Amino acid sequence: HAQIDPATVVEIGEALYEAxxxxxxxxxxxxDWAGAVPKGVTDWTxxxxxxxxxxxxxxxxxxxxGLGKKLTKFAWQFVWKYGGDMNGVGxxxxxxGVDIDTAYAYLSEHLDVEIKSLKPxxxxxx
Numbered sequence: 001h002a003q004i005d006p007a008t009v010v011e012i013g014e015a016l017y018e019a020x021x022x023x024x025x026x027x028x029x030x031x032d033w034a035g036a037v038p039k040g041v042t043d044w045t046x047x048x049x050x051x052x053x054x055x056x057x058x059x060x061x062x063x064x065x066g067l068g069k070k071l072t073k074f075a076w077q078f079v080w081k082y083g084g085d086m087n088g089v090g091x092x093x094x095x096x097g098v099d100i101d102t103a104y105a106y107l108s109e110h111l112d113v114e115i116k117s118l119k120p121x122x123x124x125x126x
Contacts, residue, residue, distance in 0.1 A: 004086065005039040006038040007038075007122070009037070009038065010120065011117060012036075012041070012042060012094070013031075013034040013035050013117065014034060015116065016114060016115070016116050017031075018114055019103075019113040020074065020103045020111055023104075027097070027100060027115075032097055034097065035093055035094035036094075037094065041086070046086075047092060049083055050082070051081065051083040052083075053079050053095065054079065055077050058077050058101060059078075060073060061073070062074075069106070072105045072109050072111045073103075073104040074104075075100070076100050079096070079097060080093050080095060080096035080097070096117075
């Protein structure tokens with residue numbers, strides 16, 4: 001049984017996953033997410049006081065040809081749960097991922113999107 005270290009934040013969940021494959025959303029929110037929890041914790045549900053889910057503003061990437069015709073567009077928001085703690089210590093994040101608004105590709109185009117989670121950062125102690 002691993003010792004829990006609230007000062008060391010580690011990533012759980014998926015480090016890399018597909019969000020769009022062959023122009024279609026393929027994200028599975030049950031498993032396609034990342035979290036930042038204390039070292040030694042592998043199950044985020046063992047932490048308490050989760051808040052959210054929270055949602056960011058919308059973002060998009062769009063490509064057009066020289067005539068201004070839309071060729072591809074991918075639009076999304078970031079979503080996450082936050083504030084989880086262990087016995088009142090720490091504020092952690094889980095189920096962080098994307099909520100897809102639009103995955104569009106014109107007939108001549110191809111759209112694939114992969115999501116990569118970055119190493120979590122500990123922003124300090126309270």
